[in-house]
Amino acid sequence: MIGNKYLLVEDDEIFMYLHSHIIKNIDKDAIIIEKRSSMEALAYLLSLENSNEVAPNRILLDINMPELGGFQLLEKIEHLVKLNLKDALIYMVSSSLYDEDRQRALSYWYIKGFVEKPMTTLQMKEIVEGK
Amino acid sequence: MIKSIVSLFKSDLQFSKIDPDGPEEGILERKGDQMHILQIWIVLIYSMLFSLIDLFLGFYEQSIIMLIGIPGSMLTFALVAKGKKLISKIWNSALINIILGLICMYTTTATGILIFFIPLIIGTQIALQGKARKIGMFISIFSFVEMIFLLIGDLHLGNKYVLTDEQIETEIFINLTGATVATLIQIILILKLSNQIEEKLIEKSGQLNEKNLELQKANTELDNFVYSVSHDLRSPVVSVKGLLALVLENKQLDESVIQYLKMGERSLTHLDDTIREILEYSRNTRVGPVIEKFDVRKLVEQIFTDLKFAAGIEMKFEAEIVGPSEISSDKSRFNTVLRNIISNAVKYRKKDISDPYVRFKMMHVENKVEVYISDNGEGISSANMEKVFDMFYRGTSTGMGTGLGLYICREILAKIHGTISLKSELGIGTMVIIELQEQV
Incomplete structure (x- = not known):
């Protein structure tokens, strides 16, 4: 099977469950790292810098989170994006209806796409396959 | 004296x-x-x-x-x-x-x-x-x-x-x-x-x-408030929708259970649409137009992709653009209008035909942009035609519409020097015509 390594950053329990469940349905050999807050995610990503751990190659980032939002988190790890995460496909995920959020996501060169919640199996398939 | x-x-x-x-x-x-x-x-x-x-x-x-x-x-x-x-x-x-x-x-x-x-x-x-x-x-x-x-x-x-x-x-x-x-x-x-x-x-x-300053401040605050409220209102709706979709993927479900779940899903979609439209309406009245150059083809393709995923259906989308694909107008507003109209075409497609489609066509006429969005869907009867742009008017009783969509489209277009009109025949299909003045 496919066997990607996924990093899900999401503060909502149900979405976290939902997304990782859909991933497991599609990618049976998936490795899923779940981070329930952006601070946890930041700590994890920064720890990658000096370790031999394989970096995730799919990152799903929620835009609206307390403390650090998805965009602010990305700005803090921008230096990693060019090194450890150079093969990672980064997606912004949000239930935001504001077009500005989508436009902002698409304005970063290293963000692959913007996905509106709820994510469907069809959408997740494209992410898994890296289309 | x-x-x-x-x-x-x-x-x-x-x-x-x-x-x-x-x-x-x-x-x-x-x-x-x-x-x-x-x-x-x-x-x-x-x-x-x-x-x-x-x-x-x-x-x-x-x-x-x-x-x-x-x-x-x-x-x-x-x-x-x-x-x-x-x-x-x-x-x-x-x-x-x-x-x-x-x-x-x-x-x-x-x-x-x-x-x-x-x-x-x-x-x-x-x-x-x-x-x-x-x-x-x-x-x-x-x-x-x-x-x-x-x-x-x-x-x-x-x-x-x-x-x-x-x-x-x-x-x-x-x-x-x-x-x-x-x-x-x-x-x-x-x-x-x-x-x-x-x-x-x-x-x-x-x-x-x-x-004026006070008003501007109040407007910004209200806009931030609407943003948070809409986000917080929408999140739970959307998460339940996602869960229902997941449950529905289970092939061993009882036929009646599937029916119940689908009804629940429809209700939630309706609620979600209402939240979206109220937000669009309130934004349109309070936020001034932002004029920029943008690529219409990209915009339309994004809308098609999103709708395809959301509806989870097979529907043919075609986009034809005569002349330059870039126009200058309010991107966010234009996007909202197109999304509303194209999603109407998806919502009111004929369920019993094998080739439902939506066609998007844009051309430049003098200093205006003309957009035609046509489908082979249910169509609108001539009796209803005049009322579809009214606030809270719903053409069908299927419970899919909020009665706000086309009203909002017309309101939005009025803000960016545009007009909207309809041609339709019941049982044949609908064509929406948008004329938009390009702004510098």
């Missing part, structure tokens, strides 16, 4: 009262009224003063003529007190014309008496403002012609005075001083009044600016 004196005091009160909160319109006329009162006072005082001076100098006829000014201006005051402003203004100008004319006929123009026509003409112009402007112009021209006649014509009444050089010098001095003072008083009052008006305007515009 008593009446006149009473009215004189009344007029005095009117003169001293410059209403700072009066209506903005008719400022010129109010100024004219105030000037008018001042002019009556000048006539009255000059009449008394000059009849005394002429008496003292021994010009008895002139002294008597000047006395006309006293009852004359009393009459003017009485007219003002009765509220007959226009007549009193005309009478005042006429009175000065008569007195001045008569005086000139008893003396020689060498005394410089004609210089009094200058304050007379200025005063007439100031007092007769606005609607009475034409009358003022007429009287001014009449005064001017009268002055010319008095200067070149040989119009004399009674005995011709033979004045000594010394007397002429005295007369010139008196006339020049009198005319200068009268002109000066009028000009000073004009300046004073225009300063007051200017100060008031500055104060008003300051207040306006302050109000």
Whole structure:
């Protein structure tokens, strides 16, 4: 099977469950790292810098989170994006209806796409396959 | 006579009262009224003063003529007190014309008496403002012609005075001083009044600016509030929708359970649409247009992709763009309109046909952009056609629509110089036509 390594950053329990469940349905050999807050995610990503751990190659980032939002988190790890995460496909995920959020996501060169919640199996398939 | 004196005091009160909160319109006329009162006072005082001076100098006829000014201006005051402003203004100008004319006929123009026509003409112009402007112009021209006649014509009444050089010098001095003072008083009052008006305007515009800033702040705060509320309202709806979709993927479900779940899903979609539309509506009314250049093809393809995922259905999407794909308008608003219309085509597709489609076509016509979005869906009956743009009007009872979509589209387009219209036939399909003025 496919066997990607996924990093899900999401503060909502149900979405976290939902997304990782859909991933497991599609990618049976998936490795899923779940981070329930952006601070946890930041700590994890920064720890990658000096370790031999394989970096995730799919990152799903929620835009609206307390403390650090998805965009602010990305700005803090921008230096990693060019090194450890150079093969990672980064997606912004949000239930935001504001077009500005989508436009902002698409304005970063290293963000692959913007996905509106709820994510469907069809959408997740494209992410898994890296289309 | 008593009446006149009473009215004189009344007029005095009117003169001293410059209403700072009066209506903005008719400022010129109010100024004219105030000037008018001042002019009556000048006539009255000059009449008394000059009849005394002429008496003292021994010009008895002139002294008597000047006395006309006293009852004359009393009459003017009485007219003002009765509220007959226009007549009193005309009478005042006429009175000065008569007195001045008569005086000139008893003396020689060498005394410089004609210089009094200058304050007379200025005063007439100031007092007769606005609607009475034409009358003022007429009287001014009449005064001017009268002055010319008095200067070149040989119009004399009674005995011709033979004045000594010394007397002429005295007369010139008196006339020049009198005319200068009268002109000066009028000009000073004009300046004073225009300063007051200017100060008031500055104060008003300051207040306006302050109000504007407050409003802007309130708008931004409200927009942030709507953003958070819509996000917090939508999150749980959307998460349940996602869970339901996940459950529905289970192939071993009972047929009736599938039905219940699908009904629940439809309800949630409806709620989600309503939240989305309320947000779009409130944003459209409060946020100003942001004009930028953008690629319509990319926009439409994104909408197609999103809708395909959301609806999870097979539907053919086609986009054809004639000419440049970039236009300049409000991207976010245009996006909302297209999304609404294309999602209508998806919502109201025919369920029993094998090839449901939505076609998007855009072309440039002169400085406008024309967009055609057509489908082979359910269509709209001609009876419903007129009402589809009304607020909360729903064409079907399937419970899929909120009755806001097309209404919002029309409202949004109105903000960005666009129009929307429909062609449709029940059971055949619908074509939505958008015309949009490009903005720079």
